[in-house]
Amino acid sequence: MPKKDSEFALQDFLPYLLNQAAEESSLAFQKAYKNRYGMLRTEWRVLFHLGTYGQMTATGICDKARIHKTKISRAVQKLSERRFVVRARSDEDRRVEYLKLTPAGEAAYRDLRTEAEDYDARLRGQFTSGEVALLRMMLKRLAGLDAAG
Amino acid sequence: MPKKDSEFALQDFLPYLLNQAAEESSLAFQKAYKNRYGMLRTEWRVLFHLGTYGQMTATGICDKARIHKTKISRAVQKLSERRFVVRARSDEDRRVEYLKLTPAGEAAYRDLRTEAEDYDARLRGQFTSGEVALLRMMLKRLAGLDAAG
DNA sequence: GCTTGTTAGTTACAAAAACAACCATTACCA
């Protein structure tokens, strides 16, 4: 009986497939924020968190977006230099800093959000809405975003 | 009529979700090749390509794995230093170099393949086999891996 | 056969990420 050597299919290995799909879609969408605003991936993520959820702290974004705090710290620095974000120390706890978008930040957010919606619609267009719903459900579970998020 | 400001759901945006799921699953699987063999992501990818497809050239891996050639070049360097991979110049075309696993490389591959199979089975276990099939189909299409691969 | 172009792969340098150590402030608790 031969060793079942060739049964493993790399192109069906979920972590591999997930990465290929993620990279492809990220690279395509990246053009929007990179070319038009010179932003990095972490920067648009911070921008979008503040844009969709309103005022947050850096730690809040860390938890929600699952990004390390040093990356957030530097992204906030950049966004604040560009006057897209303002920081305000809390009075109750002087360690924490509230972040929110400036009008310029809001404008950039709205612009990029339109891009995002268009791009997402294009991706979804390849499938039925039932398939998309299932895909989202599965991705959320794989990401561990079922309950918390 | 108010601006539909809050209709965009970041947590449903496909590139974002794909990245979250990809990162989560990659990080978990990473432990296997990182802790046990001190490998980087590109290195296990090269190892797995050579393990599952047999002898290949660097360019062949680039095309199949969609990784830039500089990354492949460095990964091959590392793997060859560790005696997991041997390189052999082609006689027909002295630019090309055939890569294949050494016995030690094969052993590492088989070991990590087992890990991969177990981990993949664990991921798949959260869903029905029909759901998994659909997920794979969708991810391949999103990755642009429909025809070529 | 000699310019021009292409392909396989490497190297050098700049940008970004990971990791650890670090303040400052607040919480715990004996």
Next chain:
DNA sequence: TGGTAATGGTTGTTTTTGTAACTAACAAGC
């Protein structure tokens, strides 16, 4: 109330990546 731990956030250093330029070998046109 004073010492220890935990938390929010930043900074510094090392790895890893991205980008461009490079060498070497081949291919094609003329």
